[in-house]
Amino acid sequence: MARLEGKVAVVTGGAQGIGAAYSKKLAEEGARVCIADLVDGGPVVRVIEQSGGRAIAVTCDVARESDTERMVSDTVAAFGRLDILVANAGLYTHIARMKATEISVEDWDQVMAVNVRGVWLSAKAAIPEMQKNGYGKIINIASSVSFKGAPGLTHYGASKAAVLGITRSMAREFGGDGICINAIAPGPTETETGLAAETEEMRARRVKSAQDRALKRNGLPEDLVGLCVFLASADSDFMTGQTVVVDGGGIMW
Ligand SMILES: NC(=O)c1ccc[n+]([C@@H]2O[C@H](COP(=O)([O-])OP(=O)(O)OC[C@H]3O[C@@H](n4cnc5c(N)ncnc54)[C@H](O)[C@@H]3O)[C@@H](O)[C@H]2O)c1
Structure with a gap:
């Protein structure tokens, strides 16, 4: 059985790059997904529906509180509940x-x-819905x-x-409500948008950085989705406040 059957997820920044991969994988595991992004999430919605x-796709700027509130209310209007937030x-x-x-x-x-504010505001909007069910999963992307x-x-x-810091403090605050809050820390991950924006200097840095890892390559979005599903599923119900590095063994702590 799919591991997220009956669950409802919001993925911020889910229209492109790694967020699109999280959205598709959560849907593949049975979750109904709201893609909340500044840009149109429609193409990802269609892939999931096919x-x-x-x-559903919701236009949202995570830095604006009214937008994150609407992202959650539109999700609940469409699917009746909210169980999972991927603050990507x-x-x-x-x-x-x-x-x-x-x-x-x-720029700062x-x-x-x-x-920072976007990660906090997304959780601030999502948590009251999770509290209603006494259960929730928040996955912050570091x-x-x-x-x-x-x-x-x-x-x-x-x-x-x-x-x-947000992950650790909020995990302590909301553990009593059955809400697990963890973070994924990806290493350099090759996405279409990233590769298109790459300069010669960035490309040289990326090639070199692959050699500094235990596993001699850079990451792909597909390398991150398994951990996202694990943190979204009941398999990780006794895990909160943690940050997991997924970078092919570049950092070990
Ligand atoms: N790609 C990497 O190498 C890498 C490494 C470590 C961490 N990350 C993190 O992973 C996440 C996704 O990165 P990516 O490489 O897929 O980036 P990306 O630029 O390809 O995608 C980011 C998405 O977020 C959306 N977005 C940007 N600002 C927004 C806002 N204010 N409100 C709503 N949506 C907004 C964009 O429209 C886009 O769809 C980011 O948090 C990034 O910092 C990426």
Whole structure:
């Protein structure tokens, strides 16, 4: 039997990249899925429906509280409940790399608004629905950069380290409601959008970084979806507040 039969999931940033892979895999495991994204999630909805699953797309900026509230109310209106949140939306692919001494306050605040406030607001909107069922699964998306650091990405690294802090504090707050809150920290993961935006320098860094891992390659979205399903399913019911690095053994802790 599919592991998420009867469950309802929201995936933020689910229209493209790794989020689209999470959305399709959760649907494959039986979940009905809401794809909440700034861009149109319709193409992913159609892929899910063509495979016999059910999904909706909601236009949402996770940095805006009214949008995250609507993302949850539209999901409940369509599917009657909410069990799983994958807080995946994040600014990464299109962040210009620059030294911390050159990052503007505006760029800093924009990264924090999406990657930190957006993760908190998504959980803030989802938790009351989960409390009604006395059960829920929140999977926040961090990054291996929060462990390793990355030159040119101080704002991004800080934002993803904050995701670990949100995960731990909220896991302690809502464990009594039966809500498990964990994080996935992916290493460099090759997506269509990422490869299309890549400069020569980024490509050279990506090729080199593959050689620094125990498993000598970079990740693909498919490398992350199994852990996402595990954290969304009853298989992980006694696990909360944890961050799992999936980067082919680049970081070991
Ligand atoms: N690709 C990697 O190498 C990598 C590594 C570690 C962590 N991550 C994290 O994984 C997540 C997905 O990354 P990706 O590579 O698939 O990125 P991506 O840029 O391909 O996709 C991100 C998605 O989030 C959406 N999004 C952006 N801002 C949003 C907002 N304010 N509200 C709603 N949706 C918004 C985008 O429209 C897009 O569909 C991000 O949190 C990223 O930081 C990625």
